[in-house]
Amino acid sequence: MAPVSGVSLAGCWVMLSRCRGTVVVAPRFGAAAYSSAPAVSGKEGQQGEALARRRGRTQQFTRSHIPPRTEKMAVDQDWTSVYPTAAVFKPASVPLPIRMGYPVKRGVPPPKEGNLELMKIPNFLHLTPPAIKKHCEALKDFCTEWPSALDSDEKCEQHFPIEIETTDYVSSGTSIRNPKARVVTLRVKLSNLNLDDHAKKKLVKLVGERYCKDTDILTITTDRCPRRRQNYDYGIHLLTVLYHESWKTEMWESEKAEEDMEEYIWENSRSQKNALDTLLRIKAAENVSSVTKEELLASEVVKNYRNSVIALKNEGETENNVSQYKETVKKLLNIQASP
């Protein structure tokens, strides 16, 4: 291979090829110019003039223009070697008649030669399906199989109930650090934790807004430590502490009042007292043998009334609930339907 010469020799033009280092030297007199090596791309064709010296002509140098590489491209060529990596759009290397830009009035968009718009936009000429296939083949050596035992979402959740979410940030700067990358989010379903009724209620009260009732997911987001690992450890520590604390019963928890209850409990409530009082008075007025409270409570009508009141209070007022309440009250007080 001829050595690369960067110097313009006296009387000789030299064409440089950046990639391969071949040199085409066209002597001043006589002999024909050597054709350039096939590694020359159209870019070089535009860039450096090949001094193809016409035979027997004058001593002037004619700058003949090498045709762009697109004219020599076969239809079934290996495109992945034309654009192996992400590169700028080279009009002499892409054999497509592309026009881009705002069309001149009563004209067409400008052609691809020297088209700045085509150079500005990102192109995906390096990501054709054959190229992606090649990438996948190369990556296969570094991949391991997905464990066959985890073939459904439920199994994944059963074996790995805690989900950790972290974010990495990429930027165009010279630094890879980003303070937003330290945030860690922990998600766990409370049904996967071993909690009894009291523990679950206490846990939900402790975490407050971090628990979503519809999805039964507890979300803990930590970002108070400077490093991601520290935040992760802190999140796990929080989860552990919450779990253990919710199983303990403190002394002051016995002072839980009716306002603190999460859901409505009918037993020992005002509604129960009023119902029982009313029924007892009705029975007394009718001079029926006194029935005990337990019998009243166990009776069908009182049970239905209880259910309807609980439904009203816990689920809110829907058509169904209110009509059900009406029915049970009518049955309780033995009111006949008005004709």
Place this chain on the structure above:
Amino acid sequence: MWGCVCPSRARSRGCPTGNLSSELGAAQRVLEDAFVRRFLRGTFPGALLAPPVLRRRGRALLVSAQVSRALPPARLLFLQGYSELLLSALHSCPVRIEITTLRAPAVYKHL
């Protein structure tokens, strides 16, 4: 670079594209781009046919410049290498310059 797409007007003026809205160091990137443009305008005196297109791919800065064929290829390549080396050293990030030569600037419209 993740990004919002710049309006086409900014592009036609050759303004830097890429996500600059709320990233750290966005101001530094703008300054670097402005410096690179000035530097190229001076290094290829009169030969730069269009504002150079600057892009960032990760950490690297890619410059696509359209240059006229007035300069002999040896000089052109030397200037390209010199600019790349100097700019990379100044900005501490890899700077790659791609040059396409044209006989004349691509004319959009004759008035």
